[in-house]
Amino acid sequence: MFSRFRIEFLTCSLLLAACHYAATGIGTDPASSTAGEPATPPVPTAGGVITSALVPGLVHGAATTDPRAAQYYDNAQAVTEGKRLFSQYNCSGCHSNGGGGMGPALMDNEWIYGDRLEQIHQTLVEGRPNGMPSWGGKIPDDQLWQLAAYVRSMSLPQTIAANTDDTPSQNPAPVPRAVEQDRGWSPPPGTTNDYTDLIKGPQ
Amino acid sequence: MRSNLTFAGLILGSFGSVLALAQSVPPPVPQDEVFSRESIGHALAAPTPQAGHTTANPANSPADDGQWTMPSKDYASTRFSSLKELTPQNVMHLSPLLSFSLAVNKGQEAAPIVADNTMFIVTAYPNYVYALDLTKAGAPLKWRFAPKPVPASQGVACCDVVNRGGTVDHGKYIFNTLDGQTIALDVKTGLPVWRTRLGNINIGETLTMAPTVAQGRVYVGNSGADLGVRGRLAALGENTGKLRWRAWSTGPDHDVLIGPQFKPFYAADRGTDLGVKSWPPQAWKIGGGTVWGWVTFDAELNTVYSGISNPGPWNQEQRPGDNKWTAGIFARDPASGEAHWYYQFSPHDNHDYDGVNEQLLLDMPFGGQMRKVLIHIDRNGYVYVIDRHSGQVLSADPYGPVNSSKGVDLQTGRLLVNEDKITRVGRETRDICPTASGAKDWEPSSFSPDTGMIYIPHENICMDWRSMQVSYIAGTPYLGAEVHMKPGPGGNRGALTAWDPVNRRPAWMVKESFPVWSGTVATGGGLVFYGTMDGWFKAVDARTGDLLWKYKVDSGVIGQPVSYRGPDGHQYIAVLSGVGGWTGAVVSGPIDPRDGSAGLGVTAVMADLPKYTTAGGTLYVFSLPH
Numbered sequence: 001m002f003s004r005f006r007i008e009f010l011t012c013s014l015l016l017a018a019c020h021y022a023a024t025g026i027g028t029d030p031a032s033s034t035a036g037e038p039a040t041p042p043v044p045t046a047g048g049v050i051t052s053a054l055v056p057g058l059v060h061g062a063a064t065t066d067p068r069a070a071q072y073y074d075n076a077q078a079v080t081e082g083k084r085l086f087s088q089y090n091c092s093g094c095h096s097n098g099g100g101g102m103g104p105a106l107m108d109n110e111w112i113y114g115d116r117l118e119q120i121h122q123t124l125v126e127g128r129p130n131g132m133p134s135w136g137g138k139i140p141d142d143q144l145w146q147l148a149a150y151v152r153s154m155s156l157p158q159t160i161a162a163n164t165d166d167t168p169s170q171n172p173a174p175v176p177r178a179v180e181q182d183r184g185w186s187p188p189p190g191t192t193n194d195y196t197d198l199i200k201g202p203q
Numbered sequence: 204m205r206s207n208l209t210f211a212g213l214i215l216g217s218f219g220s221v222l223a224l225a226q227s228v229p230p231p232v233p234q235d236e237v238f239s240r241e242s243i244g245h246a247l248a249a250p251t252p253q254a255g256h257t258t259a260n261p262a263n264s265p266a267d268d269g270q271w272t273m274p275s276k277d278y279a280s281t282r283f284s285s286l287k288e289l290t291p292q293n294v295m296h297l298s299p300l301l302s303f304s305l306a307v308n309k310g311q312e313a314a315p316i317v318a319d320n321t322m323f324i325v326t327a328y329p330n331y332v333y334a335l336d337l338t339k340a341g342a343p344l345k346w347r348f349a350p351k352p353v354p355a356s357q358g359v360a361c362c363d364v365v366n367r368g369g370t371v372d373h374g375k376y377i378f379n380t381l382d383g384q385t386i387a388l389d390v391k392t393g394l395p396v397w398r399t400r401l402g403n404i405n406i407g408e409t410l411t412m413a414p415t416v417a418q419g420r421v422y423v424g425n426s427g428a429d430l431g432v433r434g435r436l437a438a439l440g441e442n443t444g445k446l447r448w449r450a451w452s453t454g455p456d457h458d459v460l461i462g463p464q465f466k467p468f469y470a471a472d473r474g475t476d477l478g479v480k481s482w483p484p485q486a487w488k489i490g491g492g493t494v495w496g497w498v499t500f501d502a503e504l505n506t507v508y509s510g511i512s513n514p515g516p517w518n519q520e521q522r523p524g525d526n527k528w529t530a531g532i533f534a535r536d537p538a539s540g541e542a543h544w545y546y547q548f549s550p551h552d553n554h555d556y557d558g559v560n561e562q563l564l565l566d567m568p569f570g571g572q573m574r575k576v577l578i579h580i581d582r583n584g585y586v587y588v589i590d591r592h593s594g595q596v597l598s599a600d601p602y603g604p605v606n607s608s609k610g611v612d613l614q615t616g617r618l619l620v621n622e623d624k625i626t627r628v629g630r631e632t633r634d635i636c637p638t639a640s641g642a643k644d645w646e647p648s649s650f651s652p653d654t655g656m657i658y659i660p661h662e663n664i665c666m667d668w669r670s671m672q673v674s675y676i677a678g679t680p681y682l683g684a685e686v687h688m689k690p691g692p693g694g695n696r697g698a699l700t701a702w703d704p705v706n707r708r709p710a711w712m713v714k715e716s717f718p719v720w721s722g723t724v725a726t727g728g729g730l731v732f733y734g735t736m737d738g739w740f741k742a743v744d745a746r747t748g749d750l751l752w753k754y755k756v757d758s759g760v761i762g763q764p765v766s767y768r769g770p771d772g773h774q775y776i777a778v779l780s781g782v783g784g785w786t787g788a789v790v791s792g793p794i795d796p797r798d799g800s801a802g803l804g805v806t807a808v809m810a811d812l813p814k815y816t817t818a819g820g821t822l823y824v825f826s827l828p829h
Contacts, residue, residue, distance in 0.1 A: 090673065093680025094358070099798020099806055101788070102361060102680065108795045131358005133678055166687065166799030166807055 066118035068141075072149045072175065073117070079172040082150025085143050089135075098154040098169040103132065107154040107168055116180055120148035149175050228811055231690040232634045232665045236606055240708070243610035244600035246588075248570035250706045255568040257655045257705060259283075260575075262503040263564050267727075269768030274314040274368040274413045275647065276724075276765075278500050279564040282649035284766030285727040288774035288827065294730060294742045294752045297825050300775070301342055302757075305820035307331060309791050310783015312645075313368035313413070314722065314763035315822060316376070317777075320770045321345060321390065323371060324822060327783065328357055328364035328381045334393060335822075338770045342824070346393030352382035359407040359678060361429045362785035362803065363792055367645065368413040368763065373441065377421055379410035385423050385439060397444030401425065401437055407678045408432045415507075416441060417500035418537055424494020428512040428557070429803070431681035434492035434529070436509045438540060448540035452492030452511050452528050453478045459528060460540045467544045468594040469616035471525070481524040489675050490522065491515035492529035496559025496645050499577075500537065503564070504591055507537045508577060510559035513552050517639075518670040518683030520628055525550040530558045532579060534594060544594030548581045549618055553626050554607055554668070555639035556583040561647040563657065568705055569597050578704055580648060580659055582641025583618065585611060586702060600707045602700055603642035603663055604691045607635050626684065628670045636665040638688050639804060640785055644720065647763060648702075651725035654745050656701040656710055658731045660719035662786075663691035663698055664808055686804025696808060699723065699733055701748060711748035717812065718786050721778070722763030728774075734760020736782055737815035740823065756780040758819025759812070761787055773826055781820035782812070791818040 072078045086092055094100075098107030113123045124144045127134030135144060150172055153159050158173035258264075259279035267285035276282045289297065305311060309327035316323040322335040322342065330350050335342040357364050360381055369378030375387040375396055383402020386395055401423055402408040407430025415422040421439040425432060434452035439445060451458040455476045467473055474480070479487055493512045500507050511533065514526035531547035549556040563578040569588070576597065577589045584605035588597045599611035609619040624635045636642075643661035650657050666688045673683030690696050697715035702708075721734035725745055734740045736759035742752040759782025769775050783791035788802045789809045799807030 087671070088674070090676050090679040090681070092685075093673075093682050096801035096806075097798050099795040099801025100793045101802040103358060104793035105795035105798070105801065107798060129354050131355045160797075163797070166797065166810075167685075168798050 066121070068145065069117040069121070072145045073177040074174050075149065076174045078146045078149040079153045079174055082146040082148070082153075083169070083172055085147050086150055089139065089147075091147070097167055106151050107160070109155055115152060117145070117148050117152060117175065120151050121145055124148060152179075228808055229687075229689040231694040232604070232636060232692055234692040236634050237604040237636050237692055238601070238606055238609065240601050243605060243608070244598070244707060245610055245613050246598035246600070246707060247613055248597075251568050251571045252705045253568070254571050255566075255573045257565055257567045258652045259565055259650070260503045263501060271314070271317045271765040271767045272372065273316070273370040273416070274763055275497070275499070275561070278417065278502050280497070280499055280561050280647065281563065281652070281725075282647060282722065282763075283651055283725045283727075286766055286768060286774040287727040289726060289730055289776070290728040291730065291744050291751055293827060296827050297742065297752050297754070297776070298828055299754065300824045300826045302824075303333070303335065303342065303822040305331065305333070305779065305781065305822065307781070307820045308758075308818035309781065309820065310363040310365045310787050311762045311779040311781030311820050312365045312784060313779060314765050315777040315779065316369060316371050317765065317767040318371040319390065322777065323369060323376045323390070324779065325366050325369045325378045326820060327366055327781070328352060328360070330366055330378070330380045332369070332376065332378065332388060332393070334376075334390070348388055348393045350380045350384065350386055352380040352384070353404060356382035356404045356409055359404050359427065359430060360409050360411070361427070361680070363783040363788045365411055365784055367411060370414060370416045372416040375441070377414050377416055377441075379412065379414060379423060381409050381411065383408060383410050385410070385414060385421065385444065387441075387444060399439055399444040399446070405678055406430070406432060412495045412498070415498040415500055417502070417507075420447060420537060422498045422500070422507060422509070424496075424498060424509060426493050426495035428491030428493040428495075428515050429517075429680055429682060430678065431489035431491065431515045431675050432493055433488060433490065434494050434511060436494045436498065436533075436535075436540070438537070450533070450535065450540045450542070451478075452494065453482070453487035453490045455479055459542065460535070461542045464536065465542045465544070468546065471550070471615065471617065472527070472545050472547065477525070477527045481527045482522060483524070486522050489515065489681065490526060490529065494559065496557065497561040497647065499562040499564060501564055501591065504575065505537060506534050506543060506591070508562045509533050509535065510557070510562065510579070512557035512559050513555045516673050516681045516683040517555055518628065518673055519551060519553045519626060520670065521673070521683060523551075526552065530556055532558055532562070534591070546589060546594045546596065546616065548585075548587065549583050553620065553624070554583070554635060556581065556641060558582070560643060560645060563648065563650055564591065565650065565704070578657065580643050580657070580661075582637065582643065583608065584637045584642040586704065588704060598707055601642075602659060602702055602709065603661055603698070604636045604665070605642070607637065626668045626670050628672065631667055631669045633667045634665055635668055636691055637662065638664040638666040639686055640664065644785065646720050646761070647722045649723045649725040649731065651745055653727065653729065654701075655703065655705065656745065657704055658723040658725055658733075658745070659700045659702050660721055660723050660733055661698055661700060662718040663693065663696055664688050664718065665691045666804060682803075685800050687799045688804050688808035690808060697735070699731070699743070699748070701745070713743060713748050713750070717759075717809070720761040720784055720786055724764045724766050724776075726766050732764045732766070732776055732778070734762065734764065734778060734780070736761065736787055736812060738780065738782070740764070740778055740780075754825070756823055757821050758782045759787055759790065759816040769826070773829055776825045777822065779820070779822055782816050782818065787812065789813060790816060
C-alpha cells in the first residue's frame with residue numbers, strides 16, 4: 001500500500017498544481033483560475049472542503065499514459081515474444097511460470113507497483129527495492145514492453161482459462177486495451193476521481 | 204493420509220471474492236520405482252555392535268550444564284539434552300508456559316539459545332534479535348536489536364528469507380544477516396561489538412547459516428549457489444570480526460587452501476587445481492559450492508568440517524566434469540584453513556544435492572573396534588559414516604526412497620549414478636527420488652547416547668525435471684531447470700526416522716503428511732521433540748516412536764527445538780513456530796499455488812499446505828506445571 005501511495009505521490013509531483021489541491025482540498029471556483037495560478041478542484045462542498053476520492057494506487061488521467069504502450073495492447077506477438085524473453089532473461093528463475101518464488105507471483109491480481117503496461121514497464125526499467133533488478137538500458141526497450149505485456153497477460157482470465165495443468169502462462173492471451181478501462185471501482189457518492197480538467201489546466 | 208492430498212483449494216480473488224480451484228497434489232511415485240535399502244546400501248564390514256557403545260567424546264560433548272549456547276548444543280552436534288525431568292510417563296502434562304511474538308511472519312529456522320538465564324532469538328529477515336530474561340515471570344525483554352539488512356537481500360534469497368540461528372560465546376551473541384553481515388552483540392547490552400560484511404547481495408550472495416564459534420574463531424559460509432555465487436568459508440577473529448582466512452570452494456588450489464597437508468582418501472580427489480580442471484573454462488567462477496549449512500568444529504581432532512552445496516547451474520550439461528569441490532565435505536585446519544581431506548558425495552551433481560547437512564561427531568563400533576566417525580545424512584539419500592581422521596567412507600545406506608543412484612562404491616568412494624535419472628536438455632526425466640531438496644534438507648538430526656539412535660527429520664518427495672540452457676546474469680537465478688515435485692512412495696511427504704548407525708537400519712519411523720522441516724532434540728528422559736509444517740509440536744518415545752504428546756501452535760514449525768534447565772532448576776522445552784523455508788514458502792512467500800513450478804518446483808507437492816496453516820512467527824516455551 002505504501003508503495004502504491006508513493007507512485008501516486010510521484011505522479012502528483014509531476015503535476016504540482018493538481019497535487020496541491022489533492023493535498024489541501026481547498027480552492028475556489030475553477031472558472032476564476034487564470035494561467036499561472038493554481039487550478040481548483042472540481043467539487044467544492046460546504047465550507048470549501050473537497051471530499052476527495054483520491055485512493056492510493058488507482059492512478060487515473062492522461063499524465064500516466066505512456067504513448068509507447070499503445071502498440072503492445074491487443075498484440076499476440078508481443079505476449080508470445082515476452083514469454084520467450086521471460087525465460088531467456090531468467091525472470092522465470094524468480095517468478096517461475098507466474099507463480100513466484102524468490103520474487104512475487106505475477107499470475108495473481110496483486111500489483112504492488114501498478115498493473116498498467118507503462119507501470120510494469122517502469123518497474124522493469126527501474127527495478128524495485130526488495131530485490132527486483134533494474135533492466136533499463138541493459139536490454140532493448142521494445143523487449144521490456146513485450147515482457148510487460150506477457151507479465152500483464154499472466155493474470156488475465158483468458159490466460160488463466162487456457163491453463164491446462166500446473167504449468168500456467170503457456171498460452172498467454174493478448175492484453176486487451178479494455179483491461180485498462182474498467183478498474184472495477186467507482187467513486188463513492190459525493191466524491192470524484194475525475195481530475196481531468198484540473199490536470200489539463202486552464203485552456 | 205492419501206485423502207489429505209487432494210482437495211479443492213481456495214484462492215482469494217482480487218476483490219475479496221473466493222473462487223474454487225482444482226488444486227491437488229500429484230499422485231505418489233510407485234514403490235517399485237525405487238531401490239530397496241538392502242540392494243544399494245553398502246559397508247566395509249558387517250555390524251559389530253558388541254564392540255562398544257556409540258557415544259560422543261567428552262571433548263566434543265562435555266557434561267551438560269543445562270544451557271543451550273549453540274544451535275547444535277555441542278561440538279559433536281548431538282542436540283541431546285541430558286535433562287530427565289520430562290519422561291514418557293509425565294510428558295502428557297507438558298503445558299505452554301509462555302509465548303512471544305517475533306513480529307516476523309516468515310520461516311523461522313533458528314534455535315532459541317539459552318545462556319546465563321537469558322534466551323536469545325534471531326528471526327528471519329529483517330533478522331531482529333531478542334534477549335529475554337528467563338529469571339522473571341513471562342520472560343520480559345532485556346533488549347532487542349534491529350540490524351536493518353538491505354531490503355533487496357530478500358529478492359536474492361533462494362528459498363524464503365530464513366536464518367538458522369546465532370551462538371553465544373564469551374559474552375557475545377554472534378549471528379548473520381541476510382544481506383551479508385556477521386554481527387557480534389554484547390549479551391548484556393545488545394550493542395554491537397563488531398560487524399563484518401562478508402556477502403555481496405549484488406551478485407546474489409546472502410548469509411543464512413548459523414555461525415560456528417570455537418577457539419576464538421567464528422566460521423561463516425555464504426549462500427547463493429542457485430544464483431551462481433562462488434562458495435567460500437571464512438574464519439573471523441571472535442574478538443575483532445577481522446578476517447583470519449578464507450577458503451573458496453572452487454578454483455585453483457591456493458584459493459581453496461589446498462597444500463601439502465591435503466591428503467584425500469580417494470584417488471579421484473588427488474591432483475593439482477582440480478577446482479579449475481573439473482569445470483569448463485571459467486565456469487568455476489560462477490559454479491556455486493556455497494557453505495550455507497552446518498560447519499562443525501572437532502575439539503578432539505582439532506579439525507573443522509564444512510559441507511559444500513550443489514554446483515551451478517542446475518543444468519548439468521553446461522558444466523561437464525566432477526565440478527570440484529562442490530557437493531562434498533572438507534576437513535580443514537582451524538587456524539590456517541588448510542584442507543586436510545575432502546570427500547565428494549555427489550560428483551558432477553545432476554539433481555541439486557547440496558552436501559551441507561549436519562555432521563555428527565561420534566565414537567562408534569565398526570569392524571570390531573571403536574572408530575572416530577563423522578555421520579552425515581545427505582540430500583542424495585544416504586547416511587554416510589566417515590572416518591574423521593582419513594575421510595574414508597565406512598558405510599553408506601539409504602534412509603529414504605532412492606533411485607537417482609545405485610549405491611556408493613566403497614572402493615572408489617564414488618556415487619553410482621543411475622543413468623536412467625540423469626537430467627538432460629530437451630527431455631523430461633520423471634520420478635527422480637529423492638527430490639532436489641533431498642531426502643533430507645538442512646534440518647538437523649539429534650543423537651541420544653542412551654539409545655544410540657540418530658533421530659532424522661526428513662522428506663519423502665520425488666520430482667520430474669526438465670533442463671534448459673541458461674545464461675548467467677549477475678544477481679538472478681542461474682538454474683536452467685524446471686522442476687515439479689511429487690510425493691514419494693507411500694504418499695507421506697515427511698517422516699521422522701530413528702536410525703541405528705551401527706546396524707545400518709531404521710529402528711522405527713513416524714510418517715508425516717508434510718515434510719519434517721524442523722530439527723529434532725533428544726532428551727535424557729527418553730523423549731524426542733519435533734514439529735510439523737501443519738503446526739503440531741510433538742513428543743515421541745525415543746525407543747519406540749510412540750506419540751506421547753502434541754500441541755497445536757500458531758503456524759507450522761520448521762525451527763530447531765531446544766531443552767534447557769531454567770533458573771528454578773526445572774526442564775523447559777522451547778521452539779519457534781513460523782512456517783516457511785523452501786517447502787513452506789507456498790504459505791509464507793509471495794507464491795501462487797496454481798503454478799506447480801513456483802518456488803523452485805516445491806509448489807506442486809506443497810499446494811495443499813495453505814489449507815492447514817498460515818504464516819506466523821512465535822516463540823513457545825513449555826514445561827510441566829510446577
